[in-house]
Amino acid sequence: MHARLIDSTLREGSQAVVPYLSCDQKAAVIAGLGRIGVEEIELGHAVTELAYGSEPLAELMAIAARTAPGARRAIWCRARAQDIRTAAALGPEVVSFALPISDRHLATRLHKDRSWALDQIGRLVGVAREAGVGYVSIGLEDATRADPGFLAEVSACAQVAGADRLRIPDTVGICSPAQLAQLVRSVKAHFGAQLGVHVHNDFGMATAGAVAALEAGADWADVSVLGLGERAGISRLEEVAAWLSLRAGCHYDLLAARQTAEMLSGWVSRPIGAQDPVIGSGIFTAESGLHVAGLAADPANYEPYPPELVGAKRSLRIGRNSGRAAVAAIVPEAGDELLTMTARVRAEAARRDRALSPEELQALREDCARRPA
Known part of the structure; x- marks a missing residue:
């Protein structure tokens, strides 16, 4: 063409x-x-x-x-x-x-x-x-x-x-x-x-x-x-x-x-929406457990092109809809505490009514390590 x-x-x-x-x-x-x-x-x-x-x-x-x-x-x-x-x-x-x-x-x-x-x-x-x-x-x-x-x-x-x-x-x-x-x-x-x-x-x-x-x-x-x-x-x-x-x-x-x-x-005065194609700030952010696990395995599973091509960055989040595969992808060091970590992530995200920030996730990981279920 x-x-x-x-x-x-x-x-x-x-x-x-x-x-x-x-x-x-x-x-x-x-x-x-x-x-x-x-x-x-x-x-x-x-x-x-x-x-x-x-x-x-x-x-x-x-x-x-x-x-x-x-x-x-x-x-x-x-x-x-x-x-x-x-x-x-x-x-x-x-x-x-x-x-x-x-x-x-x-x-x-x-x-x-x-x-x-x-x-x-x-x-x-x-x-x-x-x-x-x-x-x-x-x-x-x-x-x-x-x-x-x-x-x-x-x-x-x-x-x-x-x-x-x-x-x-x-x-x-x-x-x-x-x-x-x-x-x-x-x-x-x-x-x-x-x-x-x-x-x-x-x-x-x-x-x-x-x-x-x-x-x-x-x-x-x-x-x-x-x-x-x-x-x-x-x-x-x-x-x-x-x-x-x-x-x-x-x-x-x-x-x-x-x-x-x-x-x-x-x-x-025409704001760019977070989900606007190509230039939106949130189009490479994923929280769904299925998508997070798939992206961790191979970004091409759920991305039509790498974010770097349009000056963006990928951001993977976990929250109340995240499963073990998604948590393992984001927190690979969870190891034997994976089940506990997953349950805690879901509960904490539900309490906060949003996905967890990297800092909150790290604090939760450290707490799980100190007090395993």
Whole structure:
């Protein structure tokens, strides 16, 4: 699988209802993305440049060139000629414009029809080329709710226009991974250049959807750190990068992903849950007797990857559900006192209503040694 990631933390993530990032914080995020090894960074909206002048994005462009030289720089804009020219003037490697193609969006947002949308594709790709854009990406907004026949027509039109990439957004997160994979295969039948996906997480399927799309032949998947974005966000960078690195032979720095997520978490007041995949502090902590004994025998019994790969540590606990095998794994010196030790562990953990700390366990071990049953 030759999968690549577009990070949209500074574009899609800026649409989340969170504290705004300063330029210095954005610079730190860009540097983190450079260390992770994402292939493309979406630095922001051209519409912001129209409203506030060119300095903020121009500065981010320069920062990205210095601190993430391995990543292509991309600017997002609306399907408007002036937006595209503004984006192109900044000199990014990629300009992406978003064109709604569902009947709902065309009619209620833009008061346009399908013919108008088809006309825009060739016209706006031409505007981008005239402005010097080397790589033109078209986001087909609300593609998963568009008429399948019209989506095919749009894809063929983009092929004729010479677009370099189509992005299929699941704008409201309603597509199952299997449905998204089928959509990717369908679009590829009409569009021979590169294909990307932008998956929202409204039903908790964004990471699975991105992976399924990549397995089905998509070349790119949009992600953001912590999944930051509208509503429930989009595919999480740390999750997709970890799966691609550990299961699909890609190479991303997962320790850098963890560090960048932890850094951003504090700035945007989005705490990382202890059980959050890949970066949660508790995902390598086990108390169940069966799991503790199995992990002690061979960590691969109950871990999909070693904790060190994501900058974590394994922690084995024993408590009221622990059996002799688990206690023996954690306290191998228990020896003849194993039965007594196990009973004492269960009773003490039940009394405290939690697993025992290493210090409490050691004190219990010493007490058992002094007063065997």
